[in-house]
Structures are given as structure tokens and as C-alpha cells.
Amino acid sequence: xxxxxxxxxxxxxxxxxxxxxxxxxxxxxxxxxxxxxxxxxxxxxxxxxxxxxxxxxxxxxxxxxxxxxxxxxxxxxxxxxxxxxxxxxxxxxxxxxxxxxxxxxxxxxxxxxxxxxxxxxxxxxxxxxxxxxxxxxxxxxxxxxxxxxxxxxxxxxxxxxxxxxxxxxxxxxxxxxxxxxxxxxxxxxxxxxxxxxxxxxxxxxxxxxxxxxxxxxxxxxxxxxxxxxxxxxxxxxxxx
Amino acid sequence: xxxxxxxxxxxxxxxxxxxxxxxxxxxxxxxxxxxxxxxxxxxxxxxxxxxxxxxxxxxxxxxxxxxxxxxxxxxxxxxxxxxxxxxxxxxxxxxxxxxxxxxxxxxxxxxxxxxxxxxxxxxxxxxxxxxxxxxxx
Ligand SMILES: [Zn+2]
Numbered sequence: 001x002x003x004x005x006x007x008x009x010x011x012x013x014x015x016x017x018x019x020x021x022x023x024x025x026x027x028x029x030x031x032x033x034x035x036x037x038x039x040x041x042x043x044x045x046x047x048x049x050x051x052x053x054x055x056x057x058x059x060x061x062x063x064x065x066x067x068x069x070x071x072x073x074x075x076x077x078x079x080x081x082x083x084x085x086x087x088x089x090x091x092x093x094x095x096x097x098x099x100x101x102x103x104x105x106x107x108x109x110x111x112x113x114x115x116x117x118x119x120x121x122x123x124x125x126x127x128x129x130x131x132x133x134x135x136x137x138x139x140x141x142x143x144x145x146x147x148x149x150x151x152x153x154x155x156x157x158x159x160x161x162x163x164x165x166x167x168x169x170x171x172x173x174x175x176x177x178x179x180x181x182x183x184x185x186x187x188x189x190x191x192x193x194x195x196x197x198x199x200x201x202x203x204x205x206x207x208x209x210x211x212x213x214x215x216x217x218x219x220x221x222x223x224x225x226x227x228x229x230x231x232x233x234x235x236x237x238x239x240x
Numbered sequence: 241x242x243x244x245x246x247x248x249x250x251x252x253x254x255x256x257x258x259x260x261x262x263x264x265x266x267x268x269x270x271x272x273x274x275x276x277x278x279x280x281x282x283x284x285x286x287x288x289x290x291x292x293x294x295x296x297x298x299x300x301x302x303x304x305x306x307x308x309x310x311x312x313x314x315x316x317x318x319x320x321x322x323x324x325x326x327x328x329x330x331x332x333x334x335x336x337x338x339x340x341x342x343x344x345x346x347x348x349x350x351x352x353x354x355x356x357x358x359x360x361x362x363x364x365x366x367x368x369x370x371x372x373x374x375x376x377x
Contacts, residue, residue, distance in 0.1 A: 001370040003271075006256060007249035075244035075287075077341065090345075093338035097348045100358040108366070109344035116245040116341060 004115040008143055011076075011114060015049070015122040018144060019178065022129040022137070022166065023152035025159040026057070029183040030152045032214065033233065034128040035063040036224055037150075040234045042084035043225065046123040049079065052089040053130055053140060055099060055106050060128050061091050065219035076118040083221040088117050106130070107139040114143060132162075133169050141173065148176045154184045181233075182207040208232045242341060243279050246368055247287035250304075251295050253370055258297075263375035266297075269304045270371040275311040276324060276343040277368065278336065311365025313350070320354035324365075343367075 012018065021034035031054065038050040052060040060066075064082050070092050071077035079086040090099065090109065101109060119125065127147070130136040141147065149170055153163035163180065170177050185207045208229060217223035224230055250271055258266065273279055289301055314321045324346065331339070335349040343366045347358050 001253055001373075003246075003249035003253040003368055003370055006253045007245065010248075010252060073242070075248075076242055090342070093342050093345045094348045099345070099348050101344055101347055102359075105344045105347065105362070109342050112342045112344070115249060116242050 002111075004111050005143070008111070008114045009145070011117060011119065012125070012144065015119055015125045017123065018125045018127065018147045020127045020129050020140075020144075020147045020149050021152060022149055023131075023159070023163065025153070025156075025162040026131055028152045028154050028159050028163075029208075030054075030131075031059045031128050032063055032229070033150070033152050033181060033183065034126050035060045036227075036230045036233050038085045038124075038126040039064075039083060039221060039225060040230065041124050041126070047121060048084070049086040049088070049119050049122045049125040050082075050128070051117075051125060052087075052091075052128045053110055054128050055090050055101060055109060055130065055136075057131075058089050058091050060087070061089050063218055063224070064221060066091075071117075074118070077116050078118050078120075086119060086122070088113065103135045106136045110136070110140060111143065133166050141175065148178050150178050151180045152183050153180060155182060155186075184208070184210040186210050243283040244287045244291070246273070246277070246279060247284060247291045249368070250370065251288065251291045251297060254299070254373060255295050255297055257373050258375070261375075262377055263373075264377055266299050266373060266375040267303060268372065268374040269299070270373075271304060271306045271368070272309055272371055273306060273368050274309050274343065274364070274366040276339060276346060276362065276366045278340040278343075281306065281308075309365050312363040313346075314361045314363050315352040315354060315357055316359040316361055317357040318352065318355040320352055321363075322353055324350060326353065 021030055021037065023030035035050065038048050042048040050060060052058045064087065066082050066087060069080040071079055079088040090113065130140065151163050151166060153159045167177065209232065211227055211229040213227050214229045217227050254266060254269055257263065284306065285301065288304060292299060311324050312321060313324060331349055338345045346362065351358055352360055
């Protein structure tokens, strides 16, 4: 018996909605969507948490400009407040060092983090998911029940193919998919993948234009919220 | 894992077992803890006592037996088998604390003493598990 599995449900019990931001292919802007979505929710007065489970390439802390923080220890770990978000990431433990972990170990580390984190009461917990549909993702799906998914893709055919496959897996597992966001759009590239997905009984959350100012806003929360990216995302997100 | 989280997870497991199997009195709980979790047994015992109260579980504290499993690490590259705590495997306080919370962090700070690879398997000495729960119906 692994007692850690017993505690995870309890750790998440006071969270109203858990939203996983996923996007099979790397480089679709999944972490930016997750981070800015969390920021927007917090700004709108929702009690919001952000959990970076992309242990292979954690980046939410870079987007949010997190530095020199460590969770407070009180019968578990309390995620530090980052611009109104309770933020948890493996980087508190790894520092800037790479974490060369195999799949099973990533799952183990995720279990450990979920078992020890005290979120308290939240309206939303946003999760920056591990990439792809491999073991780690399936473990996370198994461990954190009642997750709802947002898929992020780009107009690239490669990204779309991966997103479609991921969508198929999620639907087969009967997991709620809130919708698909087509990110980094240029007018010429418009593929309407979100609309096509809507045809498959998945809500289209719409598209977000490629925003060259986003890169310069990374690490600065105020600037991030001023970007067109943030504005478009806040009008599309499914919580309105 | 942190001692308190660990204690709470053990107690919730026992409580679930009691309910599931209609156990009237729990007589023995065998808990195994991997050495890499680096728990402080005194704090763990203290946490168990306290968590028990909040779950209204009355269990003699000596009924809970805790055993530590020694760690064995094996390099995936050269096959070297060693143990954290061997000479040359000393860590700073921050590193030790990070491993205490998440044992896999060992891969960030520990290297194979033979070939310096971070790609090693934690063969033994990680995790927490309950070996047996015994009780009277
Ligand atoms: Zn080696």
C-alpha cells in the first residue's frame, strides 16, 4: 500500500476546479497559456493556484519571474504567493540545475509533490502538464481525478496532428475537454483547427494571434498582462 | 516526503482500511520508509500522535512500527552499485532538504562515484509503504 496515494485526494479536496493545460507538441506556448490564465484568474479575484508539472522543462517560473522563493513549511509545504497565485514547481528543489529523471522517477517525484503541497481553498488550480501522452501524463491523469483539459496547439501541421491524437486519447478516457486554443496565429496561417475540433464535439476556445511582444514580457507579470496575448486569452478562456 | 505529510498519509490509509474491513481495533501497522526520504523519526512519531487525534483514531503509538530501508543506487551507465552516505557522498544542507521533500532530486545532486553519471536507478530506499495492517474485527 502506498499511503501517498491516499493523501493526494485530500490535498486537492478544497479546490473547486482543476484545469490542466496540455499541448502534445513542445513549443506551442502551453506554459505561457497556463501562467497567463492563472494570472488573469487571480486578477479577477479568484483564488488561484498554478502547478508546473513539466518537470523535464519547467518554465512557468521563468514566465512569472520567480526568484529566491521557497515554500513555507508547516505540516507540509505551502506554495509561495507569486502575484496573487499560489505557485508550486520542482524548481524550488532543483534550483537552476537540470533534473535528469526517467519517466517512472518523474511520476514518483510528482506523487511526492502532490502529497506534500498544501493548497488550501482554491477556486482554480491550473496545471502546466508534462508534454505528450506518455506514462507521466497518464500517471497525472490517474492521480489527479476531476481534471478538465485545455489543449494548446499552433497552426503547425505537426502540432495539430499531435493535438488531435491527444484529444482522441482524452475523449477515449472520457475526460472533460474544455476546448482547444490555436496559439501563435498569423492570418495567413489560419487553419481553423479549433473550429474543426469543435466539429468533433469539442468547444473551440478560439485562436490567439502570434504576439511578438510576449517574449519581451517574460519574467514581468505587469507587462505580461498588458500583452495582446493576455487580452485575447482572457476573452477566450472558458470561465467567463 | 515531509514528516507531517507522511504521518497524515499513513493515518488516512489506516482509517480507510478500518472502514473498508470493519476493523474494531488496529493492533499493528508496519510502515517502511526509504532512507532517501531522510525523515526525522522523532518528528514523525510526534506527527503521528497528533494526526491520529485529528482523525479520532485511537491507536497505541507502539502499535506503529517504523522500519527504514537502506538505500541502494545502481548506475545505468557503468553498473556501479553504491549507497548514498558512502564516503564522498556528502551534501549541503539545502540539497539534503530538497531530497528530503522529493527523493528523486537525488539525481540533481548525486553522481555515480565511478563514472560521474546522473543516470542511476534508485534500487532501494525510496518511498513509503505500509507493509501490513493487522487488527481485530
Ligand atoms: Zn557509473
